[in-house]
Amino acid sequence: MTDGALVVSILAAAITAGTPILYAALGELVAERAGILNLGVEGMMLMGAVCGFMGAVATGDSWFGLAMAMLAGGLMALLHAFLTITLRANQVVSGLALTLFGTGLSGYLGKAYIGMPVPKPFAVEPLGLLANIPVLGPVLFKHNVLVYFGYVLVLLLWFFLYRTRQGLFLRALGENPAAADAMGIKVFSLRYLYVVLGGMLAGLGGAYLSLAYAPSWLENMTAGRGWIAVALVVFALWNPVRALAGSYLFGGIDALGFHLQMIGVPISVFFLNMLPYVFTILVLVIVLARQGGRLTSPGALGVPYNREER
């Protein structure tokens, strides 16, 4: 393998492996911008992966599977929203419960689907002329359609957050819900909306794994990607463009192992498998240290909003 081909192969693999993390991270970012911390990402992704797979197997249509995955992720998030927004439960506890619940339920639901093929998985579709650009073409434009949608979603979300009135309201929800409420923003219903939207994106990330990346269902197939996504939102300082960079960076570390083997670098596979998780912890420590222990997180993140107490 020539050096150039190697680099292209690693970068392309980084994007393929980073996309599920990207979806989950964008979902979590939206929820946290609205002031709700949802640690249930892993559970929502797994539910998305299994429900997407079941939908695709049942109908033979992967797009239908994708819709099911988003529905499943959304419903899981709705549960979290009800507990934390309406009942004002502790968000950390509720999120952790959601992950445990999603892990168990997806394993149970998917039991009969292990080892089955996906009728029509999302296949690689080079983007016309763009795919012929040297280097950039094979890296960016020779993927399945869900990867391309990830690019678009990042841009849309960035524009929405920073360039629209509704985006401003979303940020206000997380910074100071009392002030937002006083402005006439419907704090409760909007928080519900964004938490559910976040869950739908996590479900989409899960379905990417089971319908495009693997494509097959395997219990616990997210292998901690949901947790990496949660950490990434902090790393990204709640900015979608940084989240994109972070996701692909993680994807790259994930893909790096095989490439190092390929060129004969003698590193233990166990060490390489550990890297993404070690990197997660390192990133959190570094970001926290750089911020002097005080993150520029949404001001009201994790705090239940109670109208009576403002």
Next chain:
Amino acid sequence: MKKWFKVSLAALAAAALLITGCGGEKKKAEKPAETGKTKVAFVYVGPVGDGGWSYAHDQGRKYLMEKMPDVETTIVESVPEGADSERVITQLASQGNKIIFTTSFGYMDPTINVAKKFPNVVFMHCSGFKTAPNVGNYFGRMYEARYLSGIVAGKQTQSNVIGYVAAHPIPEVIRGINAFTMGVRSVNPNAKVKVLWTNTWYDPAKEKQAAITLLDGGADVIAQHQDTTGPQQAAQERGKFSIGYNTDMAPMAPKAVLTSAVFNWGPYYVKVVDSVKKGTFKPESYWGSMKDEVIGLAPFGPMVADDTKKLVEEAKKKIIDGQLFVFSGPIKDQSGQVRIQAGQKMSDAEMLKFDWFVEGVDGTIAK
């Protein structure tokens, strides 16, 4: 810093560690009803739907049930190797099973341990080497089929780079890679076999990713030693070819699969159960060959040329009637040094300890 955030960070770190530490564990124990039937249990390392290793054993179990209607079987799927498996095997033994097949290398010591506590139960361990008064072990001489599939790959390749997605650096896998490479080089001395280790038996996404890396690196045929069809799917996606393993993998990737090196456990399972029922069971190390039909080659895909098929059939005939022994000298290792002298044949003991690659393999064995 807010308190909840500290709590959540701690939880995050803990969860990350937990998730990396323990893989998925699933068990399904179908409790056999109390009848006069002979109870036989199977312990699988993967799900029976894996389309590979555990699926092949389960096909054997189904064959057994068909041939011996007075046998009742229980299966436990996806049992992790190690302490968990000892618990599962103990449970099966105490449930009144008379014969227990434990079908993964890592079940070897747990099987021996449990066998000491249940002297009246017969245990059969697959792919290991230990025996006890009530424990036998069995395996197939997969290297014979690997050699044949290597001939197919060697004839098919145009880039002369053949990728091999390998599970763990243990003698069984190394032996397979060597036999395959010797098959390749018997028809195409210029071809190389590039090995990537996944350190997994069952992770479709990872194994597919390894195959894609090999394809990116110029390989145009992908062979594999895994329990999934991930590498086959990668080859199909890229319009390249592949060699399946365990069972006929053509249904999973019809455009890619040239042939598959397969196990056929059924007849052997019938033989073992029959010997236990008749009281003639003796603990032995059984290593079934192509002659015994324990292993073989799945039907060729339509893209395989007729002269390739002919070459394979000839070699197959020679292996079965003993004219061709895969590991007979001279065999050179990767450095070009002759390890097996001309006229010598490797013994079973040597083959079971394989820890070096033959000439033509591009890869390293982690120590």
